[in-house]
Amino acid sequence: MTVADKTTPVSHFERIGGAGAVRAAVELFYDRVLADAELAGYFTEVDMAGQRRHMALMLTVVLGGPNEYAGRDLATAHRPLDIPVAHYVRVGEHLTATLTQLGVPDDVITDVQAVLAQVQDQVVAGGDRADS
Ligand code: HEM
Numbered sequence: 001m002t003v004a005d006k007t008t009p010v011s012h013f014e015r016i017g018g019a020g021a022v023r024a025a026v027e028l029f030y031d032r033v034l035a036d037a038e039l040a041g042y043f044t045e046v047d048m049a050g051q052r053r054h055m056a057l058m059l060t061v062v063l064g065g066p067n068e069y070a071g072r073d074l075a076t077a078h079r080p081l082d083i084p085v086a087h088y089v090r091v092g093e094h095l096t097a098t099l100t101q102l103g104v105p106d107d108v109i110t111d112v113q114a115v116l117a118q119v120q121d122q123v124v125a126g127g128d129r130a131d132s
Contacts, residue, residue, distance in 0.1 A: 009059040013065030
């Protein structure tokens, strides 16, 4: 390792391979979610191409890449779905398994899991009810 290596901050996003790697992760992630009988029902009416695009932009932000996310905020998108904690946990497990399968480093996965914990109240039923 050189001095330059130490002084140049590299985001998780760059480390795992940028936009292409994130797209691959999102593909694999939704393939797993849609193959899970407990979860597939949430997505029957959803445009999955748009969904994958939104999720890729969201994951990019989580990984410290450029912020181009212009979708709805998480609470607005998920509150009508009444998602129980058990399903939230399951989705998180699919994301972790996906990143592991793609060889993403453990410290990156740990940081993604920390973000998942932070946004749980915005996604699950009865979590963030500031408007009611
Ligand atoms: C940390 C966890 C999660 C993140 C970061 C996330 C991210 C997203 C994003 C970015 C969108 C698109 C929002 C938009 O269209 O503007 C979305 C929509 C959606 N999410 Fe999630 N999600 C999470 C957890 C879950 C869980 C646990 C479920 C179901 C069990 C779920 C089901 C859905 C569905 C069905 C939609 C489409 C809603 C619609 O089109 O009306 N999500 N999510």
